[in-house]
Amino acid sequence: xxxxxxxxxxxxxxxxxxxxxxxxxxxxxxxxxxxxxxxxxxxxxxxxxxxxxxxxxxxxxxxxxxxxxxxxxxxxxxxxxxxxxxxxxxxxxxxxxxxxxxxxxxxxxxxxxxxxxxxxxxxxxxxxxxxxxxxxxxxxxxxxxxxxxxxxxxxxxxxxxxxxxxxxxxxxxxxxxxxxxxxxxxxxxxxxxxxxxxxxxxxxxxxxxxxxxxxxxxxxxxxxxxxxxxxxxxxxxxxxxxxxxxxxxxxxxxxxxxxxxxxxxxxxxxxxxxxxxxxxxxxxxxxxxxxxxxxxxxxxxxxxxxxxxxxxxxxxxxxxxxxxxxxxxxxxxxxxxxxxxxxxxxxxxxxxxxxx
Numbered sequence: 001x002x003x004x005x006x007x008x009x010x011x012x013x014x015x016x017x018x019x020x021x022x023x024x025x026x027x028x029x030x031x032x033x034x035x036x037x038x039x040x041x042x043x044x045x046x047x048x049x050x051x052x053x054x055x056x057x058x059x060x061x062x063x064x065x066x067x068x069x070x071x072x073x074x075x076x077x078x079x080x081x082x083x084x085x086x087x088x089x090x091x092x093x094x095x096x097x098x099x100x101x102x103x104x105x106x107x108x109x110x111x112x113x114x115x116x117x118x119x120x121x122x123x124x125x126x127x128x129x130x131x132x133x134x135x136x137x138x139x140x141x142x143x144x145x146x147x148x149x150x151x152x153x154x155x156x157x158x159x160x161x162x163x164x165x166x167x168x169x170x171x172x173x174x175x176x177x178x179x180x181x182x183x184x185x186x187x188x189x190x191x192x193x194x195x196x197x198x199x200x201x202x203x204x205x206x207x208x209x210x211x212x213x214x215x216x217x218x219x220x221x222x223x224x225x226x227x228x229x230x231x232x233x234x235x236x237x238x239x240x241x242x243x244x245x246x247x248x249x250x251x252x253x254x255x256x257x258x259x260x261x262x263x264x265x266x267x268x269x270x271x272x273x274x275x276x277x278x279x280x281x282x283x284x285x286x287x288x289x290x291x292x293x294x295x296x297x298x299x300x301x302x303x304x305x306x307x308x309x310x311x312x313x314x315x316x317x318x319x320x321x322x323x324x325x326x327x328x329x330x331x332x333x334x335x336x337x338x339x340x341x342x343x344x345x346x347x348x349x350x351x352x353x354x355x356x
Contacts, residue, residue: 045317057298062150062164064260064291070142072172073282074110081136081177082106082120083127083184089177090120093277094130098122107272110279111175111189113231114272127183138187140175144168144196148289152202160204160218168196190229197225200242212330216246224266231270236278240266242287254297255328260289297321 080094082103092098092106102121109115122128129136145168152162171193177184204218220242226232244262251257264285269278299312302320307313310325311332325331 053300054298056296058153058295060152060154060162060293060295062148062152062258062291062293064146064148064150064258064289066146066260066287066289066291068142068144068146068168068264068285068287070144070170070172070264070283070285072138072140072142072175073284074138074175074279076136076138076279077131078277079136080128080130081184082122083180084122085126087185088187089184090117091136093275094132105274109187109190110270110272111172111187111281112191112226112229112235112270114234114270116273127180129180135179137178138175139178140189141173142170142283142285143173144170144285144287146287146289148291150202150293158206160202160206160216162202164198164200164202164220166196166198166200168198170194170196194227194229196227198240199223199225200240204246212250214248214250216248217244218246219243220262226268234271234273235268236271237266237268240264244287244289248293250330251328252326252330254295256293256295258289258291258293260287260291262287262289294327297327 076091078094079091082090082092084090088108090103090106090108091110092103096104098104101123102119104119106117106120107114108117146166147168148164148166150162150164152160154160172189172191175187175189177186200220200222202218202220204216206214206216208215221239224237224240226235226237242262242264244260246258246260248256248258264283264287266284267280267282269280271278299319299321302309302313302315302323304315305323307315307322308324310322312319312321314320322331
């Protein structure tokens with residue numbers, strides 16, 4: 001009986017101790033939660049920037065240059081060609097009757113303007129070929145150095161929409177016949193170099209990201225303007241389309257470098273005087289562009305001249321960006337991000353035992 005009574009008392013005591021322990025733990029937790037430091041009593045709630053500045057921060061300004069290679073091509077499928085000794089080739093309508101040994105109406109130049117030659121006599125020793133029996137195509141190379149300025153916004157940090165302007169230095173090589181190049185003389189443009197202008201709309205989207213690298217596909221659709229070296233009264237041109245892939249490297253939240261290979265689709269037609277015919281000139285081109293883009297920061301620059309904080313930070317209820325962190329470097333909260341290499345490891349100190 002004594003042992004049974006002792007066991008019952010022991011169980012009751014154990015139960016009471018367990019309940020007391022649970023109560024103390026719960027109380028301690030409630031006390032610790034209630035005793036948390038109310039940081040919002042010490043720091044003012046940050047106030048956002050105005051709507052206008054937020055809109056400005058969506059603008060991305062770009063500047064680029066590069067190299068372009070133009071592939072000129074002219075299909076003379078509606079013409080015949082006469083090549084005489086020591087002269088440029090003459091083209092004329094293949095349906096014209098030339099049985100009398102004379103070509104009533106022909107053209108010796110037809111690239112940026114037209115030079116007309118009438119009543120051209122020929123002999124059996126001259127080379128005469130019609131597009132009915134052979135492919136009459138002339139091709140020429142062209143080189144370009146473009147300078148491009150763009151502005152666009154990014155919707156949902158993915159889709160691009162904007163516009164741009166391009167000023168392009170351009171040179172054209174000799175036009176050579178694809179067939180009979182050893183017989184048909186080349187045609188040299190009557191100018192050495194010229195300048196083109198473009199105005200275009202930008203549409204694109206980012207399709208892939210790998211750390212600070214992004215891949216985007218985009219298109220430029222617009223109009224191009226030929227220089228005064230082209231006879232614009234004879235030329236009819238339309239819109240052009242440029243399709244490209246942009247590989248971007250984000251150097252910071254404001255600054256990006258990129259490489260953009262692209263391909264141009266454009267052409268124009270030149271009307272021949274005293275004829276209802278015209279010649280189409282294809283100006284397709286391949287470009288490699290190198291450039292940078294800059295985005296306007298959403299936060300204002302810190303107003304304290306002595307402030308050396310390198311990341312976005314708060315003063316009072318205002319948020320500011322750093323005064324000392326360069327816009328072309330990615331922000332990092334660790335101290336020394338601007339100067340990650342210690343002085344003692346720099347080249348000028350390499351021979352010193354103790355640079356300090």
